[in-house]
Amino acid sequence: DIQMTQSPSSLSASVGVRVTITCRASQSISNYLNWYQQKPGKAPRLLIYAASSLQSGVPLRFSGSGSGTEFTLTISSLQPEDFATYYCQQSYTSPYTFGQGTKLEIK
Amino acid sequence: EVQLVESGGGLVQPGGSLRLSCAASGFAFSIYGMTWVRQAPGKGLEWVSVISGSGGSTDYADSVKGRFTISRDNSKNTLYLQMSSLRAEDTAIYYCAKLGGAVAGSWGQGILVTVSS
Numbered sequence: 001d002i003q004m005t006q007s008p009s010s011l012s013a014s015v016g017v018r019v020t021i022t023c024r025a026s027q028s029i030s031n032y033l034n035w036y037q038q039k040p041g042k043a044p045r046l047l048i049y050a051a052s053s054l055q056s057g058v059p060l061r062f063s064g065s066g067s068g069t070e071f072t073l074t075i076s077s078l079q080p081e082d083f084a085t086y087y088c089q090q091s092y093t094s095p096y097t098f099g100q101g102t103k104l105e106i107k
Numbered sequence: 108e109v110q111l112v113e114s115g116g117g118l119v120q121p122g123g124s125l126r127l128s129c130a131a132s133g134f135a136f137s138i139y140g141m142t143w144v145r146q147a148p149g150k151g152l153e154w155v156s157v158i159s160g161s162g163g164s165t166d167y168a169d170s171v172k173g174r175f176t177i178s179r180d181n182s183k184n185t186l187y188l189q190m191s192s193l194r195a196e197d198t199a200i201y202y203c204a205k206l207g208g209a210v211a212g213s214w215g216q217g218i219l220v221t222v223s224s
Contacts, residue, residue: 001169032209034210034211036152036211038152043202043214043215043216043217044144044152044202044211044214045214046210046211046212046213049207049210049212050210055212087151087152089152089154089211091208091209091210094157094166095154095166095168095169096142096154096157096209097154098151098152098153098154099151100151101151101152
């Protein structure tokens with residue numbers, strides 16, 4: 001199975017700053033990498049698919065990059081509604097494994 | 108608008124069975140693959156199972172293989188997850204999601220399954 005490792009596991013940041021979350025795959029997954037946002041008590045929401053494609057309705061401050069084994073999710077200017085947990089997921093091959101999550105908290 | 112509504116969760120004893128349903132609307136259900144993802148209390152997301160639009164192709168996580176069965180009824184726009192030989196570690200919120208390729212683009216609100224005596 002492909003292992004997905006996110007860093008950091010948690011992050012404290014202030015409104016308005018730029019934030020980057022990294023996701024590493026245990027083997028090459030080309031660009032088959034997706035990012036989800038989850039708020040407490042809510043279902044996950046797709047933000048980015050195919051490593052860098054923005055899902056419809058997602059604010060432009062979110063962006064994704066990378067290919068192969070290393071990927072990043074960047075939020076260009078944190079907004080209060082962005083404080084949540086973020087997960088990466090590989091959709092290259094089954095089982096479609098998730099990273100362990102990165103909890104983004106208000107500083 | 109895509110809507111996915113899970114039902115069938117609840118409390119079940121270890122070794123018991125439960126069938127989850129996911130009623131879909133707002134899209135051509137039979138065209139899209141569907142998936143189940145679960146989340147144990149306070150933990151991260153775990154992919155559980157996937158089924159093709161026709162229902163002819165399925166796959167499972169090793170943790171549920173041989174115990175869970177995914178199926179669908181395209182005439183009723185409904186996805187199912189039959190769970191048997193349930194264990195305490197199966198306790199989780201179970202989400203169904205609509206796939207675009209292998210990407211879960213739309214999710215249900217989730218349903219809680221608790222396995223406990």
